[in-house]
Amino acid sequence: MIFQQDFLTPMQELAREAGSLLMSYFGKVAIEYKGDVDLVTVADRSSEALIVGRIRKEWPQHDLIGEEGSRQETGSDFRWYVDPLDGTTNFAHGYPVFCVSIALEYKGERIAGVIYDPTRDEMFAAEKGSGSHLNGRPIQVSKTGRLAEALIATGFPSHKRHKNPNIHFYHQITLRSHGVRRAGSAALDLCCVACGRFDAFWEFNLNSWDTAAGVLLVEEAGGNVTNFNGGPFEISSREVLASNVLLHDELLTEFKNIFEGRVEGMPSPVEYFQGR
Ligand code: IPD
Ligand code: CA
Numbered sequence: 268m269i270f271q272q273d274f275l276t277p278m279q280e281l282a283r284e285a286g287s288l289l290m291s292y293f294g295k296v297a298i299e300y301k302g303d304v305d306l307v308t309v310a311d312r313s314s315e316a317l318i319v320g321r322i323r324k325e326w327p328q329h330d331l332i333g334e335e336g337s338r339q340e341t342g343s344d345f346r347w348y349v350d351p352l353d354g355t356t357n358f359a360h361g362y363p364v365f366c367v368s369i370a371l372e373y374k375g376e377r378i379a380g381v382i383y384d385p386t387r388d389e390m391f392a393a394e395k396g397s398g399s400h401l402n403g404r405p406i407q408v409s410k411t412g413r414l415a416e417a418l419i420a421t422g423f424p425s426h427k428r429h430k431n432p433n434i435h436f437y438h439q440i441t442l443r444s445h446g447v448r449r450a451g452s453a454a455l456d457l458c459c460v461a462c463g464r465f466d467a468f469w470e471f472n473l474n475s476w477d478t479a480a481g482v483l484l485v486e487e488a489g490g491n492v493t494n495f496n497g498g499p500f501e502i503s504s505r506e507v508l509a510s511n512v513l514l515h516d517e518l519l520t521e522f523k524n525i526f527e528g529r530v531e532g533m534p535s536p537v538e539y540f541q542g543r
């Protein structure tokens with residue numbers, strides 16, 4: 268514990284409570300739209316109300332930002348990042364891959380993060396300097412040393428999706444690895460890097476509430492998180508590359524090549540049908 272106060276225990280209790288609340292709505296919600304494919308449900312709002320209400324009661328001086336509109340900006344040294352339901356599209360369609368993500372920052376440094384997957388009862392928790400844990404047991408990133416032997420994850424943004432180049436990255440990294448998963452919850456993707464299920468994860472255009480807890484989990488599990496140039500990850504970075512360290516340089520090189528257009532092209536229909 269780096270502070271006199273134990274934040275991680277109440278954070279885990281809160282994430283578990285919010286996860287139970289989500290489960291009470293699962294399979295029963297109507298879809299609403301924030302953008303053309305940016306979905307929201309009553310479960311997102313109820314979960315945020317529960318989490319933010321508790322934070323305001325327990326730590327009324329702290330600043331906070333929640334995806335569904337909660338804000339407190341007073342210049343406090345403490346700031347909470349709340350994603351009350353990461354994986355809303357999955358949730359709204361009844362696909363059981365979603366979670367609750369809560370992080371706490373002190374003077375600009377992430378000090379604690381929890382991500383709870385209520386469908387598997389998996390609690391991921393990290394505290395700065397104390398490692399990452401899954402249901403109380405320490406976790407570590409994988410030891411995979413070659414992209415050709417790696418399982419990678421990514422996600423696609425709902426905002427300005429026509430202007431996003433990620434499908435080219437998806438294509439190229441798929442050709443060079445064991446595969447690229449697109450499960451639909453950036454926070455859980457980061458958890459999977461932290462515990463070695465995935466060897467790396469990247470995504471364009473994420474928000475602070477998507478990444479704050481998961482980035483700390485990866486770092487505390489021995490992983491590396493940067494922007495796409497290899498520079499330090501900032502909470503405002505939006506582009507995130509998280510890996511087990513061993514694959515980081517290889518992925519950065521691939522990303523540079525893809526950005527510069529050095530990629531394998533699509534087969535023509537003739538090539539495809541001849542090669543089947
Ligand atoms: C989304 C999920 C998804 C990612 C999107 C996020 P939400 O968050 O993390 O995996 O691809 O970029 O916006 O809207 O379900 O909280
Ligand atoms: Ca999210």
Ligand code: CA
Pocket residue numbers: 311334350351352353354355
């Ligand atoms: Ca969300």
